[in-house]
Amino acid sequence: xxxxxxxxxxxxxxxxxxxxxxxxAFKPSKTGDNFSILMxxxxxxxxxxxxHALMVTVEDVMIRxxxxxxxxxxxxxxxxxxxxxxxxxxxxKLQKEDKSRFDFTPEQLRSNIREYxxxxxxxxxxxxxxxxxxxxxxxLYFTLDQNIIDVAYQTFSKLNKDKLLYRAxxxxxxxxxxxxxxxxxxxxxxxxxxxxxxxxxxxxxENDAFITVATTRxxxxxxxxxVAVSPNGKHKSLIGKKAIIPLINREIPIIADDAVLxxxxxxxxxxxxxHSHIDADIATRHKLPTIEVIDNxxxxxGDIPKDLIGVKSAEARxxxxxxxxQLNLVEKEEAINHRIGVCxxxxxxxxxxxxxxxxxxxxxxxxKAIDAIKxxxxxxxxxxxxxxxxxxxxxxxxxxxxxxxVWGIPIPAWYKKQVAGSREPVLRSELRRAQQGAGSxxxxxxxxxxxxxxxxxxxxxxxxxxxQLPFAALGYPNSEAYKNHFPTSTMETGADILYFWVARxxxxxxxVTGEVPFKHIYLHGLVLDAQGKKMSKSKGNVVDPITLMDQxxxxxxxxxxxxxxxxxxxxxxxxxxxxxxxxxxxxxWNAARYVLAAGQGTENRENGAVNSEHKALTSSPLGKLxxxxxxxxxxxxxxxxxxxISKLQKLIADVNKAFAxxxxxxxxDLIFDFFWHEFCDKYIEESKTLLKTPQTAPETQKVLLTxxxxxxxxxxxxxxxxxxxxxxxxxxxxxxxxKLLILAKWPNETIGK
RNA sequence: GGAUCCUUAGCUCAGUUGGUUAGAGCGCCUCGUUUACACCGAGGAGGUCAGAGGUUCGAGCCCUCUAGGAUCCACCA
Numbered sequence: 088x089x090x091x092x093x094x095x096x097x098x099x100x101x102x103x104x105x106x107x108x109x110x111x112a113f114k115p116s117k118t119g120d121n122f123s124i125l126m127x128x129x130x131x132x133x134x135x136x137x138x139h140a141l142m143v144t145v146e147d148v149m150i151r152x153x154x155x156x157x158x159x160x161x162x163x164x165x166x167x168x169x170x171x172x173x174x175x176x177x178x179x180k181l182q183k184e185d186k187s188r189f190d191f192t193p194e195q196l197r198s199n200i201r202e203y204x205x206x207x208x209x210x211x212x213x214x215x216x217x218x219x220x221x222x223x224x225x226x227l228y229f230t231l232d233q234n235i236i237d238v239a240y241q242t243f244s245k246l247n248k249d250k251l252l253y254r255a256x257x258x259x260x261x262x263x264x265x266x267x268x269x270x271x272x273x274x275x276x277x278x279x280x281x282x283x284x285x286x287x288x289x290x291x292x293e294n295d296a297f298i299t300v301a302t303t304r305x306x307x308x309x310x311x312x313x314v315a316v317s318p319n320g321k322h323k324s325l326i327g328k329k330a331i332i333p334l335i336n337r338e339i340p341i342i343a344d345d346a347v348l349x350x351x352x353x354x355x356x357x358x359x360x361x362h363s364h365i366d367a368d369i370a371t372r373h374k375l376p377t378i379e380v381i382d383n384x385x386x387x388x389g390d391i392p393k394d395l396i397g398v399k400s401a402e403a404r405x406x407x408x409x410x411x412x413q414l415n416l417v418e419k420e421e422a423i424n425h426r427i428g429v430c431x432x433x434x435x436x437x438x439x440x441x442x443x444x445x446x447x448x449x450x451x452x453x454x455k456a457i458d459a460i461k462x463x464x465x466x467x468x469x470x471x472x473x474x475x476x477x478x479x480x481x482x483x484x485x486x487x488x489x490x491x492x493v494w495g496i497p498i499p500a501w502y503k504k505q506v507a508g509s510r511e512p513v514l515r516s517e518l519r520r521a522q523q524g525a526g527s528x529x530x531x532x533x534x535x536x537x538x539x540x541x542x543x544x545x546x547x548x549x550x551x552x553x554x555q556l557p558f559a560a561l562g563y564p565n566s567e568a569y570k571n572h573f574p575t576s577t578m579e580t581g582a583d584i585l586y587f588w589v590a591r592x593x594x595x596x597x598x599v600t601g602e603v604p605f606k607h608i609y610l611h612g613l614v615l616d617a618q619g620k621k622m623s624k625s626k627g628n629v630v631d632p633i634t635l636m637d638q639x640x641x642x643x644x645x646x647x648x649x650x651x652x653x654x655x656x657x658x659x660x661x662x663x664x665x666x667x668x669x670x671x672x673x674x675x676w677n678a679a680r681y682v683l684a685a686g687q688g689t690e691n692r693e694n695g696a697v698n699s700e701h702k703a704l705t706s707s708p709l710g711k712l713x714x715x716x717x718x719x720x721x722x723x724x725x726x727x728x729x730x731x732i733s734k735l736q737k738l739i740a741d742v743n744k745a746f747a748x749x750x751x752x753x754x755x756d757l758i759f760d761f762f763w764h765e766f767c768d769k770y771i772e773e774s775k776t777l778l779k780t781p782q783t784a785p786e787t788q789k790v791l792l793t794x795x796x797x798x799x800x801x802x803x804x805x806x807x808x809x810x811x812x813x814x815x816x817x818x819x820x821x822x823x824x825x826k827l828l829i830l831a832k833w834p835n836e837t838i839g840k
Numbered sequence: 841g842g843a844u845c846c847u848u849a850g851c852u853c854a855g856u857u858g859g860u861u862a863g864a865g866c867g868c869c870u871c872g873u874u875u876a877c878a879c880c881g882a883g884g885a886g887g888u889c890a891g892a893g894g895u896u897c898g899a900g901c902c903c904u905c906u907a908g909g910a911u912c913c914a915c916c917a
Contacts (some may be wrong), residue, residue: 208858230864266892278917283917302917315917346917347916347917352916356917357917472844475843475913482913510895585912613911619852638880650865655845658851658853659852663851663865663867668881669864669879670877670880671879674876675875677879677880678877680877681877683876738902752853753855756854756855760863764864767877768881768882
């Protein structure tokens with residue numbers, strides 16, 4: 088059968104993937120050292136983006152390379168319930184239908200989202216397959232699988248027993264739009280225009296004496312419990328006196344604290360411990376009380392002027408400034424550009440609120456992680472990241488793991504119901520407090536302790552359970568996969584979740600299993616658009632990998648994301664890269680067509696690769712030499728042949744070195760350069776002459792075949808489809824011995840010797 | 841403010857432990873199609889490797905400083 092002049096990826100990919108699947112190649116083999124990767128689970132609700140394409144490609148390269156080197160590979164795929172993110176997506180969907188989360192009971196909402204997610208998940212799984220991922224589908228996990236939930240519960244309980252878990256009303260970062268708290272990592276900072284308002288607090292018992300404070304949040308004055316000044320600053324003389332909060336006439340002390348900068352603003356800080364992290368620290372140092380004035384809807388509350396109750400904080404701000412102006416207490420207003428914390432999804436400013444949450448004491452956990460990293464029990468590519476991860480762990484703060492959303496793992500804590508109060512709770516904050524019973528009896532267990540107990544309404548931060556995936560997804564503690572493949576070999580993931588996920592996985596794994604979760608971390612960079620800008624739907628600069636795969640082939644896309652890229656380094660995704668990949672696949676295809684013709688002899692070929700003149704000379708088909716092993720002793724007599732084989736040997740050695748140091752982009756450079764410029768441009772051209780002479784033809788045939796088969800092997804991890812398609816063609820002509828390229832042996836550096 | 845990375849051909853970037861004449865892809869110019877491949881080939885133009893100083897027999901690579909850019913962390917009310 089005549090091979091067409093161009094490689095048409097679409098005609099082969101589905102079939103080839105099927106052949107691999109049926110061969111059992113994706114499963115761990117019975118022999119060989121273990122090599123395992125846990126696939127970072129893509130969100131089940133989204134479809135494949137080019138970042139996933141990068142992730143899947145890099146991991147597939149690692150796995151295929153390990154497999155060809157005789158390892159028993161286990162690449163465990165999964166999808167993520169992605170608690171908050173999915174709930175946001177689902178709420179947007181509800182919004183389009185003119186509904187909101189408040190139209191459902193939590194149980195209804197949870198079951199609706201589950202249904203939606205399980206339906207969505209098929210899309211991303213089929214797209215991962217389309218990328219050629221050679222993962223072990225038999226071990227597919229979903230982060231809400233019962234065994235993963237069980238592990239999360241065991242860990243929660245263990246943390247509690249070890250006194251590393253506590254429930255406390257502490258300041259949390261809260262998005263009033265989404266109605267949930269976040270950990271410190273989930274808060275994003277944005278530059279926003281704001282107004283720094285300077286206003287005067289009268290000094291007690293001193294007529295016409297004032298202290299001026301500057302703030303961007305005048306409404307929080309109602310919750311002030313002190314004014315702080317620099318210990319040796321310009322307001323030193325006021326320390327110890329009392330200031331009076333206007334509008335509510337509450338007396339507060341003037342204190343000295345090192346956190347206050349004499350030079351900034353007015354040199355005085357109003358201290359609102361309920362709504363500012365820094366103020367809370369000051370309050371702790373000076374044992375100041377905490378007065379809440381903003382509730383979890385972002386509205387004013389508490390013992391404040393009646394007209395302000397229930398008013399949104401931003402509106403209250405304007406009202407208060409107006410009132411203060413009327414009292415002549417506003418000194419000046421200054422426009423400033425400042426950074427404020429915002430919800431990373433909706434960009435709503437984060438409110439800092441004191442809320443009862445579950446906290447993990449992270450310091451002791453981090454200590455073990457730091458030790459393991461410093462002792463190189465875990466290594467990192469790029470190695471510069473080691474410093475970052477250690478620094479983050481050293482400065483870690485306690486982790487709020489409660490989220491006020493329904494889509495997630497319910498927290499296995501129970502509260503004794505309070506005796507009904509004088510009135511029904513009205514505000515959601517009151518309701519929650521009543522339900523979760525601040526100060527009431529708490530039991531940590533999965534099942535209800537009995538009547539009169541109510542379960543915590545919150546769910547875990549998705550990262551709390553995700554950080555246990557390296558062992559939980561493998562079936563900890565009793566499964567074969569856990570016993571054989573834990574710790575996993577490499578954690579390949581985005582540099583952007585180094586702290587969110589990677590650092591915390593190390594902590595949790597050492598804590599729960601006593602072992603590191605993986606031996607090596609490989610971080611890939613961000614895929615940017617052609618101009619080097621972050622891709623985002625709102626910018627409309629998102630590159631869709633599916634379209635590219637359809638048009639140029641999966642190998643072209645894989646090539647585009649790995650050729651010329653470096654670990655941890657962002658790169659710009661351009662169409663040129665993909666076209667380059669497509670062209671290279673086609674080059675491989677055509678070189679193979681040439682060798683196939685040269686190798687088979689040409690007697691039956693109308694448009695044979697070698698022209699009719701060669702027919703008689705190459706009619707002794709290489710197909711009879713069906714043991715490639717024989718090429719270990721090529722015993723070459725022709726200089727050109729010796730040269731190309733020696734270059735091939737060097738290539739294999741260099742590529743091995745590149746793999747050993749995780750330089751995949753560099754490996755593709757080496758192979759590309761050899762294949763195109765040495766093998767195709769020079770050697771194939773020279774072989775045309777050699778094939779004309781009976782004395783030189785047979786040896787040249789062997790060398791051609793050796794070069795192409797070795798190149799196909801080296802290229803297979805990167806471009807699995809075109810290489811396997813060609814291999815199957817060679818196999819059908821008995822030019823190669825190994826049935827499947829995916830299971831073929833990685834070439835030896837001494838090939839041909 | 842702290843940290844990391846980057847600055848090499850018009851553009852995007854390689855350059856593996858310092859070692860002859862610094863490379864690739866794309867783009868550009870000339871030529872070429874019964875030739876494995878025009879998704880191609882042959883040839884060519886194009887670089888004081890950001891700047892300055894230092895170490896060295898030798899520096900794109902190591903050290904110091906300067907300038908510009910990116911990212912992460914902290915965050916000032």
